[in-house]
Amino acid sequence: MKRRAIHQLFAVSALSPWLLQVLPVSAADEAPDVLIDRLTKEALDTIAADKAVQAGDVGRIITLMDEKIMPHLNFQRMTSSAVGPAWRQATPEQRKRLELEFKTLLVRTYAGAMSQAKNLSFSVKPLRAAPEDKEVIVRTMITGRGDPVQLDYRLEKTPGIGAGWKIYNLNVLGVWLVDTYRSQFAQEINAKGIDGLIATLSDRNKANAAGAAKPSKG
Numbered sequence: 001m002k003r004r005a006i007h008q009l010f011a012v013s014a015l016s017p018w019l020l021q022v023l024p025v026s027a028a029d030e031a032p033d034v035l036i037d038r039l040t041k042e043a044l045d046t047i048a049a050d051k052a053v054q055a056g057d058v059g060r061i062i063t064l065m066d067e068k069i070m071p072h073l074n075f076q077r078m079t080s081s082a083v084g085p086a087w088r089q090a091t092p093e094q095r096k097r098l099e100l101e102f103k104t105l106l107v108r109t110y111a112g113a114m115s116q117a118k119n120l121s122f123s124v125k126p127l128r129a130a131p132e133d134k135e136v137i138v139r140t141m142i143t144g145r146g147d148p149v150q151l152d153y154r155l156e157k158t159p160g161i162g163a164g165w166k167i168y169n170l171n172v173l174g175v176w177l178v179d180t181y182r183s184q185f186a187q188e189i190n191a192k193g194i195d196g197l198i199a200t201l202s203d204r205n206k207a208n209a210a211g212a213a214k215p216s217k218g
């Protein structure tokens with residue numbers, strides 16, 4: 001499958017938690033496959049209704065992500081896994097910068113694909129997990145133009161305030177999002193260290209922002 005199609009499916013998966021701004025008490029006991037089913041339906045409805053999202057409005061997407069996505073992802077785990085062993089040596093300030101730049105990179109990478117993520121349908125496969133499991137994989141099948149595509153979610157069950165299942169990795173066609181970035185980040189860290197990785201991500205985000213700000217010709 002072409003890279004743009006993979007981006008579209010990652011975009012759908014990232015949009016899934018939008019409408020759960022206030023998590024009901026019962027959601028802590030909601031099964032992970034039921035959760036993914038509900039979130040994906042709401043994501044597709046959001047894409048269909050929000051013109052700014054369809055247009056790839058990065059400002060709108062970042063606002064929605066901060067308000068409605070971040071509370072339902074374990075983004076620190078996503079970032080630390082992408083950075084790899086070097087995360088343990090990073091200072092609190094470096095970790096904060098890494099999370100910020102990684103989030104910005106993901107939003108800008110997939111913003112353009114969101115305008116194409118329409119007229120899709122999905123189904124959730126039966127969950128293979130024991131009741132006591134704290135980490136699970138929920139597998140779904142996305143259908144639209146072309147062949148059906150499997151989209152998987154890794155979730156963990158978190159305790160305490162905001163208890164419930166949280167997404168920490170995504171898989172399209174056998175490609176795990178975090179693992180893909182880990183190999184890229186490792187090269188930067190080996191060559192330039194943590195600060196070098198932060199600088200590279202910052203420069204890439206600035207370049208992406210500048211490119212998006214250029215008026216289209218014609």
